Amino acid sequence: MTNDEKPAGGGAAGGSNVTALNGAARGGDEQGARKALQHLTVEDLSTPAYLVNHKFQIEWANDHALAGIFARPDGLPRAIDDSSLFSLLLSSSVVRKADGLPELLKFHLAIAKKRASKTYLFLSNPDLGPRESELMGQLYDRVEPIGAHRMTSEVEVNLAPRGEEPRWHKLYATFFREGIFFTVAPDDREQESFLTWLARRDVVIRDLLRVRRPYVTPLAVLVADLQSSMRICAELPPEQYFELINSIWTTMQPYxxxxFATYGKHAGDGMLYYFLPQPDSDYLVNAICCAFEMQNAMRQVNRDWQRKKNWTKTLHLNIGLDQGEEWFGTFEGPTFIEFTALGDSINRAARLSDFCSDGAIWATKSMLSRLSEEDRARVRYGIRQTLANGTEAVVPEMYSRIGNLIDLDDPKYHKLGDISTLAATELFDIEGMERD
Structure with a gap:
């Protein structure tokens, strides 16, 4: 079998770096080949390529994929929830006519089967007709799941319309923590250099994150700040302060x-992470469980620090949580790519972490309200109140406006003025969480 012929929209781009790389290699110019490889990007690919997240929604596709696979030359839907992979594949006039439709679906379903249940796939693709749903269900049951431990998987599919001369193409799936990158291999003359480039995983994923389109998505935001960090920084030698901050970050990474937290940024000693929808877990519950694990882990950091450094003060990590439906994308600098969301949920979570004290976790009412009734019943939350005799009590399952809990005329609370009307509550525990 050969893959000399390209599917519609997948013709080689004249003067591409892939072509230049092979020309240099065939001419024996190794230095030129290395230079061409160094500058190859996903935008240079002359065949279809697309990035799918772990909910099997398409986050990015090049023009060749939009025209030659999905038959959407005008682009993908704006909202990520409207970009479900299987809905777009089965609504494509190109894919529906392809002789290799079953093989194409089986390859994607084998990858999905390792990560998502059949129920989830049907719920996330509600526009499928009865025939498409039946075909999806039958193929899902028959395929063997493909795991990410293989780094890259491949299949040969015939993308020619049924009854026409076959056009065989090799489709690769490369697995990253951020998603799954599908690429149709170029012709035989360019495959060696293409595979060499694909093996440079750090380069490929950085490139994909750079070109990935911003999209609107539900998400949860977690902001964590070290309490009294300015005072701690002033009291410790610089090398010990950096040792402390690195210890906190390193300890939190496994949780x-x-x-499934997505790195936002570190602002000094603070942390910002996003929790995006997952196939078979609730992103809001993930954020809450992660906050409790971090709270518990911080207690161990404090004990270790007190023991090793003879530190007498108590270290606290204050955590604020919120949710929203925001634009999510990346900002690129000369040496970094940073995930970011545009919207008020980030500011609210950050202000809640400023409001917290003594390692508390606070979440907005809107976040808890979006939990299922069953999940909300697992969370123990409420408002602490000081009684007439001076003792403290917790009023369970209660919210309060932040402005009712602080004196807004006090200068130290001035920066909380923009969340004074925000309804929030303190979280104390969640039942059924698997703790390490």
Whole structure:
């Protein structure tokens, strides 16, 4: 089988870096080949390529994929929830006519089967007709799941319309923490350099994050700040302060990975992370569980620091949580790519972390209200109140406006003025959480 012929929209781009790389290699110019490879980007690919997240929604596709696979030359839908992979594949006139439709679907379903249940796939693709749903269900049951441990998987599919001369193409899936990158391999003359480039995983994913389109998505935001960090910084030698901050970040990383947190940024000693919808877990619950794991881990950091450094003060990590439906994308600098969301949820979570004290976790009423009734019943939350005798009590399952809990005329609370009317509550525990 050969893949000399390209599907519609997948013709080689004249003067591309892929072509230049192979020309240099065939001419024996190794230095030129290395230079061409160094400058190859996803935008230079002369065949279809698209990035799918772990909810199997398309986050980016090049023009060749839009025209030659999805038959959407005008682009993808604006909202990420309208970009479900299987809905777009099965609504494509190109894919529906392709002789290799079953093989194409089986390859994607084998990858999805390792990450999402059949129920989830049907719920996330509600526009499928009865015939498409039946085909999806049958193929899902028959395929063997493909895991990410293989780094890259491949399949050969015939993308020619049924009854026409076959056009065989090799489709690759490369697995990253941020998503799954599908690429149709170029012709035989360019495959070697293409595979060499694809193996440079750090370069490829950085490139994909750079070109990935911003999209509107539900998300949860977690902001964590070290309490009294200015005072701690002033009291410690610089090398010990950096040691402390690095210790906190390192300790938190396993829990952030466990609950699928996406790195936002570190502002000094603070942390900002996003929790995006996942196939078979609730992103809001993930954010809450992660906050409790971080709270518990910080207690251990404090004990270790007190023991090793003879530190007498108590270290606290204050955590604010909120949710929203925001534009989510990336900002690119010369040496970094930073995930960011545009909207009020980030500011509210940050202000809540400023409001917190002594390692508390606070969340907005809107966030808890969006939990299912069952999940909300698992969360123990409420408002602390000081009684007439001076003792403290918790009024369970209660919210309060932030402005009712502080003196807004006090200069130290002035920066909380913009959340004075925000309804929020303190979180104390969540039942059924798997703790390490």
């Amino acid at each position: 952030l990975r466990k609950y």
